[in-house]
Amino acid sequence: MEIGAGPHGPGVLVIEPMGNAGRFLVEAAERLGVRLYAATHQDVHDGYPQWLRAALAGLCATDLTDTPRALRDMEAFCRQHAIAGVAPCFELFTPLAALLAERLGLPGNDPRLARAARNKVLMGEAFAAAGIPAPRWAVAHDGAEAHRVALEKELGWPLVVKPAEQGGSWGVSVVEGPDQLAEAVAAARQYTHAQPHGLELDARALIQEYVPGDEYSCDTVVADGVAYPLPVVAKDTTAGRYRIETGHTCPSGLPAPLVRKVQHIAARAALAVGVRNGIAHTEVKIPPDSDTPYVIETGARLPGDNLCEVVEAATGVSEAVAHLQAVLGLLPDTVPSRTDGASIRFLLPERGGVLRQAVIADLPGTHGEVHLRPGAVVPEPTDSMCRIGHVVARAETADAARGLAGRAAARSRVEVG
Ligand SMILES: Nc1ncnc2c1ncn2[C@@H]1O[C@H](COP(=O)(O)OP(=O)(O)OP(=O)(O)O)[C@@H](O)[C@H]1O
Ligand SMILES: [Mg+2]
Known part of the structure; x- marks a missing residue:
């Protein structure tokens, strides 16, 4: 197997690349010379954006809700295309990816534990069994x-x-x-x-x-059972009844010993839900006057919310590259190459309605994206579906990036009527 060999590099089957992480996997595959294939439903593939369809070397069209059939179809596809790695992407199919990797004898997660990365009841049991601090x-x-x-x-x-x-x-x-x-x-x-x-x-x-306190996330790459911690990211949410993520900032601003503690607990959480070759996204809260991070959840997948971009802008580490390396059985590149700051802010409506206009302020050091078109229905702000757009800022420090993203968000105009 040769990495960097252009379009003839190793093949990786991604189980459902739709969603926020897909675009980062596509970029990472280009950098590594990996051929990227998707497993999904034909009608879901028909709805992929053009850039995603164009980036794929091929499609395994199957029914991901029918596990025996999906495994049969994907196994035959992987053998036919000499697939060297299976990359879980969509959270609900991460157990399926573990079963497929095992069947093919490829690096993957433990299929006996993998459902715990999707189901919060099993996750609670896995955390309790491993002695991980959790609500x-x-x-x-x-x-x-x-x-x-x-x-x-x-x-x-x-x-x-x-x-x-x-x-x-x-x-x-x-x-x-x-x-x-x-x-x-x-x-x-x-x-x-x-x-x-x-x-x-x-x-x-x-x-x-309920766990009070500030919230953080920390991703962990695991390769052959060895955990490689990634940077800790501070997370902001709405207060009150519905907790919607309003932004993320990297690095977290936590003191170094607490950063290491979050990374350690996140790695233990990833291992507890059977992550052995791949990545996990873990969310924790640290109660005031405490130095114990409590794990809210962990998923055996790349993070959403453009966190791949935020972490790479701040540290130079590409989580998607590391994920592909891990599922290919290679040593992941997780050593930071810079010490900048990056922050993302989401534009939320005060209430649901119809989007009249959304204009993102253009400040140096920032860029943004509107997720919805004028005329689109904006749901009530009860979950992340209501987010209208986002702004990403990069600066020398996390505080400066957070301030810049906040100013750009404050100057952006969102009208919902
Ligand atoms: N036990 C808890 N104590 C305090 N806050 C919590 C707890 N569980 C969840 N929350 C808050 O609610 C948010 C969403 O919960 P959770 O992460 O479990 O759901 P989710 O649907 O998997 O979220 P997402 O996919 O947006 O990360 C958390 O980020 C946190 O702010
Ligand atoms: Mg969550």
Whole structure:
């Protein structure tokens, strides 16, 4: 196998490259000379943007919701195209990627643990078994059961209600008292299938102890079971009932010992959910006056939210390159080559409606993107679907980048009527 051999380099099958990380995988594949193939549904592929279709060396069209069929189709495809690595990308299919890698004898994650990286009930069990600091939790099917188990487990108030399987803060709410609990459980249980594939979800609700404090994320590349920590990133969210990510800044500004602690706990969380060859995205909160990071969740995938861009702008490390290297059984490049700062701010509406206009301010050192066109329906700000656009800033320090991104966001105009 030869890396850097242009279009004849090793082939990697990405299980569903749609979503934010896909574009970074495409760039990384170009840099490494990797041939990138996608496994998805034909109709989902038909809806890919042109740049993504053009970047792919081929398509394995299958039904990702039918595990035996998907494994059969993908195995035959991988053998036919001499695929050397399987890259999970879409969170809900990360267990499928682990099963496929094992079948093919390629580097991959532990299929016996992989469901814990998708399902927050199994994740809670895996964290408890590994002694990882995490909020206490219980499962509930309705409001009455939620009341009972919250009391039994002494979860206290506020508490957090969320779907067992979902992302993007969909169905997640912070509940201040018993009155709102039944409604929150119903909201968390509304997702029975994930679109666009129609994958059936575990529709149970999880109720969790609320962890106060600041929030951070930290990604971990794992190669042959060895964890390589990536930089810690500070995360901002809305306050109140719905916690929507409003921005990320790298580096985090945490003191060095705490950075190492976050990296250590994130690596343990990744290993606990069976990540052995690939990447994991871990989110933690650190309560005030504490130096213990509590893991909110970990996913066996690249981060979303343009975090690949933010981390690379600040440190020179390409998470997508490292991910491809890990799934190919190579040593990942994770050593920072610069010490700058980068920050992303998302433009959120105050309420849902129709987007009248969105103009991003053009400040030196920043660039932005509008996600929706005028006339588009903007959902109520209850999850990340409401975000209208974003601004990325790069500067010499994280504080300067955060300030610059904040100024660009403040000067941008978003009108929703
Ligand atoms: N136990 C908790 N204590 C405090 N805050 C929490 C807790 N669980 C979730 N949150 C808040 O809600 C946000 C979304 O929750 P979570 O990450 O579990 O859901 P998600 O849908 O997987 O999110 P995403 O895909 O947006 O990262 C978290 O980033 C955090 O701000
Ligand atoms: Mg999360």
